[in-house]
Amino acid sequence: MTTTGIPVIELWNHLLVPLQGDITDSQMDELSITVLDRIRDRGTDGLVLDASGVWLLDSHLCNELSRLATAARLMGARPVLCGLSPTVVLTLQAMGIELDGVETALGLEAALELLGLRGPSENDDDLATDVDAGRDEGGEK
């Protein structure tokens, strides 16, 4: 099968999906199958859906993401959605759309921490600050 697919990255016993740009229905369908197959084959603990590269989330895409998250949970993986931009969040809220039953985190780091992965210790302040600054610059695309 040819693929213009969204990457699914294996991260120890978790899966990381960086969602980017415009996501088509066919990409989303393919993604769901790929992710669920991997969960079945590997017994994944966590599934991180990183939406920081998505500039627009409408009700349809939200619905698809919650369905994928729910399906992952049914197969025993813990789904976490992260990286929603302020404009996306405020728009969804104004529309009255909730991501039902999906656990969320601020950014990728927070999502991974939620799943029990640890970054550099608290003492490494310099590194942590640099990473945060980089994320802020990239946020408003």
Next chain:
Amino acid sequence: MNDLERAVGLVLRKYMSEISAHSVRQRAQRSIGIAEGSLDHTSLPKLRAALGTGIRLFVDSALQAQAFADLEALDSEAATLPGDDTLKITTEGDVSRARLRAREIALALGASALAAQRAATVVSELCRNIVAYAGSGQLELIPVDGSPRELGIRAIDEGPGIAQLDAILAGQYRSRTGLGKGLLGVKRLTSRFDVTTGPRGTRVECWIAL
């Protein structure tokens, strides 16, 4: 902020965040002694020179030349509203193009990032409904001058109509496909909202304050 200042800000925003763009423009303008709100075309060249520092600081070196070129293009640009735009909607690709176009027009009208996002989201919802339920239709984007400026959005199709309209707009209808949520969301995001629907088609008209 006058229209020209807004236009300069919009150019800068293509290359940096909204907040940076605003402060870079204000700082440069202050440095050449022009009060906020009184920038005109004669002082544009001076402002461009003064913007150099900010652009070199915030813009990737590969993009700086393009940023300066965009600023120079402002000389010839009359401060006009973008015109109406009509798009045919039949495929998912059309939906993509439509929401990008809505965002672009909203920003050109001076919308904040949030208002532009709302415009794009409304267009996305309406166009998705066209593709999913009517097969094809058209979308009109209508800039409206005023205070505040508005973007009119009109989606027209000749599909089978929306049977549960009242229930949807009252928030009592939940479809598996998400149609109800989308249309109700559009109503909530817009300042005026009007739907005419019947067995021969649907027409949604709404306005977003920018």
